[in-house]
Amino acid sequence: MPEKRQKLIPDEFIPEIRSRVITLDNQDYLLQNDTMYTFYERSMGELSPFFLAIKNEKRILGCKCSKCGIVRVPPMMTHCPDCEFAPTGLVEVSQVGKMNTTPPITYFATSLFLDKAPFGRGRVILEGADTALSVMLYTTTGILVPGLIKKGTEVKIIFRDERVGQISDIYCVPTSELTPEQVTKKGLQESELNWAKPKEPQFPKPTDNDTANFKQCLKEMQALAVKMSQSKRARKAIEGWRRNITVRTKAGEFAIYINNGDFRIEEKKLSSPDFIMACEDPKTLLDGLMYKGAITDSVIMKRLWISKNLEFNTIFKLDRLARFLVMEQKEKTAK
Template identity: 60%
Template sequence: MRKHNEKVIPDIYNPNVGSEVETINGQNYLVANDAMYTFYKRTKGEFSPFFLALRDDKKVLGCKCQECGLVRVPPFLTHCPECNFAPTELVEVDQVGVMNSTPPITYFASSLFADMAPYGRGRVILKGADTALSVNLYTTTGILVPGIIKKGTEVKIVFRDERIGEVSDIFCVPTSELTPKQVAKKGLLESEIDWEHPQEPDISRASSEENAVFKKALAEMKSVINEMNGNTRARKDIASWKRDILVKSRGGQFGIFINDGNITLEDKGPDSPDFVIVSQDLRTLLDGLAYRGAITDMIITKKIWISKNKEFVTIFKFDRMARSVARSKKTSVTNSTA
């Protein structure tokens, strides 16, 4: 959800006043934080009715040619070029439509869009419209992965609770994930959707052999986590980050706890986890933590499931920690042989 009183430039990107010394080729250089910026206002012009309808009325408008009847969404034309520039009129369109193509998914966004990722970006043809509207796409089933939304998938427009008159005030989710009442409602808000309780993947009962595999992988994972916690570089990767994570696998479950630079693994999982990780074979998650593959890739390829889309950033931190430990080992070996 969009934060109240959100700034144009978030505080996280605003550095403190100060300076530091960087050493390059044995020479010290003083580097100071500074800024160069320009604030400005821009008008939506003739598109204002479309954005005001999103913000104030929770409606989606299009422009309809008064001669040919073609409805364009968004209403980017005041006159129809197909009808000798006949005037158009604003009309409301439905808030349910179908995807006209399979959307690409952004997992690693730039800083400008980092708070939105992971998200799909595609074009939906709403009922009553003849052109496609470009929107962001999400799922209530955990993290968005390929195959959930594709060409022909029916989706529903959802409105942000906090709206400012931007196209990002809306996004889409598959109608199959909503109740009939939610699908039928005009102006459905994001807060009216249950994002906290996605359907977890079924975990089959473990055989005695699989239980043994789980115990062995868990023991190795404890060692890996302890190594991360003792690595200065890895600890910096989770500085100021706090998460209680419940991990489920065939053979058992446990907790991983991140607390401002510290990471621990405990046999008892949290009672109220921030999110859930499901790794059918615990060795898959272990490989990621041990830098034998990226956990982010394992999620994208559906080998691992997480319960909340926004927690992909935590998974990315796991990958960074694994890389930090590996780099520290490489540096240590290089220094010892120098």
């Protein structure tokens, strides 16, 4: 299989050659897209063995002081500052450890990490190490939410299938989501994890009121979807985006279709959705689409569950869809 080549700047982040006019204080100003290039190579220096071990051998190395025996990960020192600069040597450490802090979660990432969000960022003390390694954190159960990984949680190092020799070549998931064999295996790769069957929330049996609420919310969302598809401004929020989404609630199931600006909701079961959303009360989603609260907040606050971590980007687009429609309606009213 030919090697997949990646660019430092992905094509989608490179702007087109174009200009536009803005007006400030009744004066027109011309703005033009331009560029400034700064490409360079950097050496990993004394940390090269650490990154090469990750890239080529799927091992985690630390440095051990020849005098006091402290093991630092990553191996950032060739001599121990606590022992009159006694020399250190490289040693391999375990790929299992415990979080020494509760990690913050990044939901809205910069363009550099957009394809990796949401993710946690924290420090893990691996077995055999005395210092903590900074790592990204994920879950196989759906989207990463607060409380899922916290101080003391046991985690396992996972190696990306394609590695280039960077710290982002590895990340951690809780060992509770892995089989005993996966926990003990060295060099466990992301393709060996079960990402396809996240743990979907279970809801109690619906009451008659729940069923009536479902039908009313669905009716309102369908009417709202028609307005969104007819709005030039709202359509821009999902321009170029295509998703078929299953939404499950306590009292029923329906489908959301996003197709390059078109937005449609039907009471239908999808056989192969791109991902699944689940919320006990459909009003949670209705309020978000009506711009009465962010859908992203509902995900973060665990009122709305999604089956794929990276589909948080779709949730963000749904928030923009709702916001753009309201903005357009306000502008029309103001005129």
